[in-house]
Amino acid sequence: MSSTACNSLHVETCVSASEVQPREIILAVRDYDLSATLQSGQSFRWQKRGEEWEGVLGARWVRLTATPDGIKAATAEDVADWAWLARYLQTEVDLNEVLARFPNDEPMRRAVTCCRGLRLLRQDPWECLASFILSSTKRIAQIQQIVTCVCQRFGQAVAVPPGTAQAYSFPGPEVVAGLSEAELRDCKMGFRAPYLRAAGAAVAAGRLDLARLCDQGTHQARFALSQLRGVGPKIADCVLLFAYGRQDAFPVDTWVMRALRDLYFGKQRVTKARLESFVRAYFGPYAGYAQQYLFHYVRTRSAASRVAPSEFRP
């Protein structure tokens, strides 16, 4: 599944620090809004430094920069095969094909105009599952803080270029399973601590086989994820969409709920069943993608309208 070229050539590791150079590549891609994508509440691992984004994928530190030719990537160590990064960023996806299949209505046209270049990532299932267990009734900024704390305390330090801030991997399920609830609560995750710990235990013990969800139907995979305490329909759909690329997963959080109600139901209350049948029938073969555009659209609009009034306070 993960085609990471692990140990192609282990050259002698007696390299002096001055010889260590970031390895770079440019992934050619058009219509890719890197900032919107990394900030749109899919992953919580990216730090903005100037015009660049620093993060950790698996055990690799990565720095990403948007360039006219595509996305420039730098790593701390030699990379023989960049497939892992192209897969994460989904640079092979033809965005125009996706956007052309959205419903041709006014709200979606506005969302596309607003967010063109927004992409869906393809994340590691465990990290995605764990992150979204931590996400319930939290703002994105707070989820980032919690995830950062979990990685710093319980992840492993990864190699970074000289002069770069230390970075840490996301702790595996067996590590999380071995932590106490108190250790986890110290990262400010509150009532989510026992949920995260139990999820780590379930995955580590093989009671939940994340790799096998690839071979299962979306409905069956959603059921398997929902067996975990703290994982309901919304979080399960986030994992199915962001880690497994299931376009028939359509996470409905408070933002998307408001958007659907306001834009398609005349701002009136809707039952869950009615909403689900509408979503299934209406948003087409890239429903998951459409959901992300709606989410980012209403969220950025709301942020813009909330900034102005504070300037007028006495």
Place this chain on the structure above:
DNA sequence: AGCCAGGCTAAAT
């Protein structure tokens, strides 16, 4: 000060 945040669980209608 009160409300809300990429919700879910368990209890009460």
Place this chain on the structure above:
DNA sequence: ATTTAGCATGGC
């Protein structure tokens, strides 16, 4: 079968 309180924490 649906609706509602409680849950930790922090920002506005």
